[in-house]
Amino acid sequence: MSEGAGELPASAVVVSGMRPTGRLHLGHLLGTLRNWVALQERYRCFFFVADWHVLTTDYEGPREVEASVRAMVADWLAAGLDPERSVIFRQSDVKEHAELALLLGMITPLGWLERNPTYKEQREQLAGRDLSTFGFLGYPVLQAADILLYHGAGVPVGIDQVPHVELTREIARRFNHLYGATLVEPRALLSEAPKVPGLDGRKMSKSYGNTVPLDEEPAVIERAMGRMTTDPRRARRTDPGDPEDCPAFDLHRLYCTPEEIDWVRRGCTTAGIGCLECKQVMIRHVLADLAPHRERRAQLERDPAAIDAVLAAGAAQARRVAQETMAQVRAALGRGGAGREEGGAAARPHPARPGREPQA
Numbered sequence: 001m002s003e004g005a006g007e008l009p010a011s012a013v014v015v016s017g018m019r020p021t022g023r024l025h026l027g028h029l030l031g032t033l034r035n036w037v038a039l040q041e042r043y044r045c046f047f048f049v050a051d052w053h054v055l056t057t058d059y060e061g062p063r064e065v066e067a068s069v070r071a072m073v074a075d076w077l078a079a080g081l082d083p084e085r086s087v088i089f090r091q092s093d094v095k096e097h098a099e100l101a102l103l104l105g106m107i108t109p110l111g112w113l114e115r116n117p118t119y120k121e122q123r124e125q126l127a128g129r130d131l132s133t134f135g136f137l138g139y140p141v142l143q144a145a146d147i148l149l150y151h152g153a154g155v156p157v158g159i160d161q162v163p164h165v166e167l168t169r170e171i172a173r174r175f176n177h178l179y180g181a182t183l184v185e186p187r188a189l190l191s192e193a194p195k196v197p198g199l200d201g202r203k204m205s206k207s208y209g210n211t212v213p214l215d216e217e218p219a220v221i222e223r224a225m226g227r228m229t230t231d232p233r234r235a236r237r238t239d240p241g242d243p244e245d246c247p248a249f250d251l252h253r254l255y256c257t258p259e260e261i262d263w264v265r266r267g268c269t270t271a272g273i274g275c276l277e278c279k280q281v282m283i284r285h286v287l288a289d290l291a292p293h294r295e296r297r298a299q300l301e302r303d304p305a306a307i308d309a310v311l312a313a314g315a316a317q318a319r320r321v322a323q324e325t326m327a328q329v330r331a332a333l334g335r336g337g338a339g340r341e342e343g344g345a346a347a348r349p350h351p352a353r354p355g356r357e358p359q360a
């Protein structure tokens with residue numbers, strides 16, 4: 001079941017991660033990071049760098065992953081994630097992710113993984129890569145471990161990722177059914193992610209090569225956005241167009257004032273303005289929005305030790321929670337001391353869910 005963040009109690013834990021696969025772009029900032037910043041005001045949040053996840057599709061380039069980690073965290077912090085409010089860490093610094101993934105893998109039916117809609121889709125999209133690996137098939141189990149380790153009640157996702165959260169719920173339910181109430185079933189927090197078009201009009205994505213990188217020089221951004229795809233009907237300056245058929249207008253919608261939007265609609269449909277003139281109004285807003293981000297990011301990049309310190313402190317906090325969860329998981333499985341007693345921890349309710357009965 002998925003629902004909005006408004007349904008979660010204020011004490012709920014929210015968990016999310018991002019793969020370090022290169023420069024972050026405007027789509028990440030508007031679609032994900034601003035939502036995370038809002039969530040950290042309301043919940044206890046764990047945000048992790050999903051470096052092991054990158055290896056499920058790009059196992060040949062572990063060094064490139066490493067190089068992207070600090071740059072990505074610099075963008076997170078520049079966007080407003082606050083290590084005083086959120087636990088910010090790197091997945092591979094908390095080895096319990098691997099242990100829980102291993103144990104959850106034991107109870108996850110193969111059919112659940114083969115039915116995962118993104119499994120087939122990604123194999124088709126990433127055709128040039130060897131994805132015939134155990135790691136790639138099993139990455140939803142690692143994702144489940146990432147969430148369940150922190151008793152995450154909410155996972156902010158876009159609509160296309162809801163099946164992953166559903167799979168995590170099924171895995172948690174199966175574990176609880178087999179061994180006793182231990183793991184919290186998370187819910188997808190559907191965010192109203194704005195539509196952020198790339199320079200060619202498709203969704204902004206590194207794999208399409210159509211992004212506006214957050215660390216790019218303003219002059220380069222201005223030139224690239226000046227060439228952004230528009231309504232094809234406006235082949236000539238004198239041809240009228242329709243903003244509803246213009247990818248650039250999706251950015252106007254996000255950035256411009258109502259008066260500017262009226263001016264665009266009128267000018268476009270009557271050929272009263274040219275596309276470059278029209279886009280410049282929006283580009284000015286984008287550059288103004290990115291300027292403070294660039295400045296904060298540049299400061300952080302000059303001090304890599306500060307980023308490392310954020311990750312180290314976050315890993316220590318995450319590890320404490322993860323170790324507690326693993327003690328409960330091992331006990332539920334009858335391992336690790338207390339769990340070997342009659343009933344063990346499997347019979348004890350989890351503190352996050354007092355009195356909850358195992359589910360069928």
Ligand code: SF4
Nearest residue numbers: 230231246268275278
């Ligand atoms: S005038 Fe503006 S809204 Fe119309 S097609 Fe050109 S860029 Fe798009």
